[in-house]
Amino acid sequence: MLTSSIRFRLTMWFVAILAVVLAAFSGFVYVRQSHDLYLDALNDLDLSSRQWDAYLHFAAREFFESGQPPPSFDPRSGGPNLRTNQILALVDLNGKVIAKSGPITDNSLVQLASLGIQRQSGDGPFSYAVVNATATSQTTRTKYVFIISPIAIEQRRAGYLILGSPVDPSGELPRTLVTLVLGSLVMLAIASGGGYLLADRAMHPVKQITRMAREIGETDLSQRLRLESHDELGELASTFDEMLERLEAAFNRQRQFTADASHELRTPLTIVGLEASRALATKRTSNEYERALRVIASENEYMTRLVNNLLTLSRMDAGQTVLKMQPLDLSELVLDSIERLAPLAAKNQVHLSTGELPELKIRGDPQFLAQMIVNLVENAIKYAGGEQKQVRVETGMGAGTAWLRVIDNGPGIPPEHIPRLFDRFYQVDKARTRDAGEGENAKGSGLGLAIVQWIVKAHGGSVHVESRLGEGSAFEVSLPLAE
Numbered sequence: 001m002l003t004s005s006i007r008f009r010l011t012m013w014f015v016a017i018l019a020v021v022l023a024a025f026s027g028f029v030y031v032r033q034s035h036d037l038y039l040d041a042l043n044d045l046d047l048s049s050r051q052w053d054a055y056l057h058f059a060a061r062e063f064f065e066s067g068q069p070p071p072s073f074d075p076r077s078g079g080p081n082l083r084t085n086q087i088l089a090l091v092d093l094n095g096k097v098i099a100k101s102g103p104i105t106d107n108s109l110v111q112l113a114s115l116g117i118q119r120q121s122g123d124g125p126f127s128y129a130v131v132n133a134t135a136t137s138q139t140t141r142t143k144y145v146f147i148i149s150p151i152a153i154e155q156r157r158a159g160y161l162i163l164g165s166p167v168d169p170s171g172e173l174p175r176t177l178v179t180l181v182l183g184s185l186v187m188l189a190i191a192s193g194g195g196y197l198l199a200d201r202a203m204h205p206v207k208q209i210t211r212m213a214r215e216i217g218e219t220d221l222s223q224r225l226r227l228e229s230h231d232e233l234g235e236l237a238s239t240f241d242e243m244l245e246r247l248e249a250a251f252n253r254q255r256q257f258t259a260d261a262s263h264e265l266r267t268p269l270t271i272v273g274l275e276a277s278r279a280l281a282t283k284r285t286s287n288e289y290e291r292a293l294r295v296i297a298s299e300n301e302y303m304t305r306l307v308n309n310l311l312t313l314s315r316m317d318a319g320q321t322v323l324k325m326q327p328l329d330l331s332e333l334v335l336d337s338i339e340r341l342a343p344l345a346a347k348n349q350v351h352l353s354t355g356e357l358p359e360l361k362i363r364g365d366p367q368f369l370a371q372m373i374v375n376l377v378e379n380a381i382k383y384a385g386g387e388q389k390q391v392r393v394e395t396g397m398g399a400g401t402a403w404l405r406v407i408d409n410g411p412g413i414p415p416e417h418i419p420r421l422f423d424r425f426y427q428v429d430k431a432r433t434r435d436a437g438e439g440e441n442a443k444g445s446g447l448g449l450a451i452v453q454w455i456v457k458a459h460g461g462s463v464h465v466e467s468r469l470g471e472g473s474a475f476e477v478s479l480p481l482a483e
Contacts, residue, residue, distance in 0.1 A: 006206075007199040014195040015188055022187060026180040033176050034167070038145060041165040042130065044083065045147045049163050051080035052088075056151055056161065087144065087164035093157065102164065103142075108133070113160045116148025133164075143167045205233040209240055221248035253424075260425030260446070264306055268299035309447040313424065316454050323365040323458055327482055330402050331357035331395045333366060337373040338393060341381065345391065350384045352377075355394035360402040361482045364459050372455040375448040376406040376475050383410035383473070401461075402481050407474045413467040421465060422453040452477075 082088055087102030091113045097106045116129040131146045146164040150157050168174075205227055212223055221244055227237040272295075279292040315321045334357060345352035380391040386409050394405045413421065417428045425446040456463045460480050467473035 007196060007203055010199040011192060011195040014199075015192050018191050019184070019188055022184040026184055029180060030173070030177060034173060037168050037172065041145050041167050041169075042147075044086075045145065045163050045165050048080060048082070048086070048165075049147045049149050049161065052161055052163065053149060053151075055080055083165065083169075085142075085166050085169050087146070087162070089162040090151070090159060091162060092159040098159070104164070109162055112146055112148060112162055112164075116146075116150075116160055116162070202233065205237050209237065212240075216244070221251060257424060261306075261310060264425065264446075265303060268303050271299050272296050306447070309451060312451060313447065313454070316451075316458075321458075323368060325363050325365060327361060327363055328366055328369075330360040330362050330369075330404060330479065333369055334373055334393055334395055334404065337370055337377060341374065341377050344378070345381050348381055348384070348389070350381050350389040350391055352381070352391050353393075355392060357395050358397070360395055360397055362402050362459075362479050363482045364479065368455045369459070372452050372477070373404065375452050376404075376477070379448055380406050380408035380410075380473075380475070384408045385410045385472075397481060400481055401478045403479075404477045405474055406476075407472065409472040412469040412471055413465065413473055414469065415467075418465055418467065422449045422463075424450045 082101065085102070087100075087104050089100040089102075089104070089109045089112075090098040091109055092098060095110045095113065097109050100106070100109060112131055112133065115131045118129075129148045131148060133144055133146060134141050144164040144166055146162060149161045149163070151159045151161055205225070208225055208227075212225065216223060224241045224244060225237040226241065227234050275292045275295045279289055284292075312321075334354070338352060338354060342352060377391065377393060384391050388409075390409045392407045394407070396403055396405075413428055417426075420426045421428075423446075427446045453463055456477055456479070461478050463475065463477045465473060465475055
């Protein structure tokens with residue numbers, strides 16, 4: 001609906017603001033014009049009043065003592081000149097109109113004289129009162145400004161001179177008002193059309209975003225707006241493109257995650273099913289039953305560890321994992337973890353050693369940091385090789401950071417695999433990984449290093465790998481020292 005669109009509302013707001021501005025401007029122009037016309041009329045009356053005061057200084061006795069003007073007196077020829085539409089009247093103290101000229105009644109003149117008496121500020125030459133009134137003729141009503149000036153004969157007040165002039169004799173104010181109203185309406189019409197076109201053009205990127213959002217589905221996240229604009233809507237479009245990129249990456253990770261998890265669970269479930277079917281197919285010896293149960297228990301342990309790792313990563317991704325940060329010594333945490341893993345190293349005939357372990361004060365969650373260390377050392381024990389399998393754990397500090405290094409003498413990692421080493425379910429050699437070693441922790445799911453990376457980043461640190469084929473690998477973790 002047009003009236004509910006943002007374009008329409010923006011246009012209406014723009015037109016409303018412009019209408020207020022135009023109304024204020026037009027009102028100012030009209031009032032200013034009225035005031036100027038009023039002052040012009042008042043200045044003309046002031047000049048005429050002075051001229052008539054000077055004239056009546058000598059002719060007042062002839063007017064007021066006789067009570068009427070001479071028969072030959074014409075206000076437009078018997079004294080100073082009057083302009084067209086000006087009003088002149090002489091009124092004595094008794095309210096009698098002695099002489100007048102212009103469209104005004106005797107009663108109105110008497111009322112004006114009475115107002116002049118009330119507003120009179122003083123006697124003497126050139127003192128007068130100003131009165132605004134409306135003079136009515138047969139066809140029009142015209143606003144006048146009047147000057148009522150006292151007339152004195154030998155320092156004795158004899159009557160009043162009333163001079164009036166129309167405020168707008170040529171009708172400028174109505175023409176000005178019509179011009180302002182028509183001009184404002186034309187400008188508002190132009191502003192309405194132009195404002196709507198500009199609003200429609202400004203909202204075009206929003207239309208594109210809306211249309212694309214309707215077209216995009218879970219399987220089609222490759223579309224992008226790629227607007228070249230650098231304004232706010234351009235920023236909105238760029239943000240929308242970035243959101244699509246994150247969504248596409250998230251959906252790809254989800255699909256890969258689901259596929260990898262299904263693949264990893266399918267194998268142990270198949271093995272458990274085959275061993276159970278084989279054991280139940282016919283009677284077996286106790287040794288054969290024991291072997292089948294060992295296989296089932298091993299696969300069950302693997303699936304339990306896999307599900308636990310999946311739950312851990314799921315909580316981490318959902319922001320449900322809360323780190324309990326506290327001061328601790330990284331080297332002490334390393335010693336505790338190595339003591340726990342010593343039996344595993346001995347079982348796999350791996351020589352597990354440590355370098356210097358200086359005191360390293362950091363802030364972190366001891367449970368998660370211990371899990372990080374165990375994952376790294378387990379991974380090194382799993383891949384240690386050669387005639388003498390060796391794993392070495394070292395700690396140290398430098399440039400405001402504490403570092404932990406886990407080194408093995410295994411076969412190394414090909415360079416093309418290192419960038420994806422911390423991806424979930426990624427394994428350099430899946431077949432070798434599942435068959436490496438025996439017993440607990442022998443089988444890998446490709447989630448351990450992903451958990452390590454999350455824990456390190458959650459503590460504000462970083463982890464990287466150095467490896468040489470045939471010589472071994474080194475995983476180094478850097479964590480900020482406590483202040």
